[in-house]
Amino acid sequence: MFKLADLAQALDASEEDLLAHAEKMGIADQLRTTPPKPLH
Numbered sequence: 692m693f694k695l696a697d698l699a700q701a702l703d704a705s706e707e708d709l710l711a712h713a714e715k716m717g718i719a720d721q722l723r724t725t726p727p728k729p730l731h
Contacts, residue, residue, distance in 0.1 A: 692727065 699706045713719040 695722070 695706050695709060699709050702709070710719065710722075713722060
């Protein structure tokens with residue numbers, strides 16, 4: 692799991708660019724904007 696901001700920084704890209712790319716690839720619906728629920 693990665694934070695979009697961290698991934699954008701590592702790739703030297705903007706979050707907006709990554710979101711646009713995800714939408715173009717048809718995978719934007721797989722991105723989470725909320726924290727994951729604890730397992731226990």
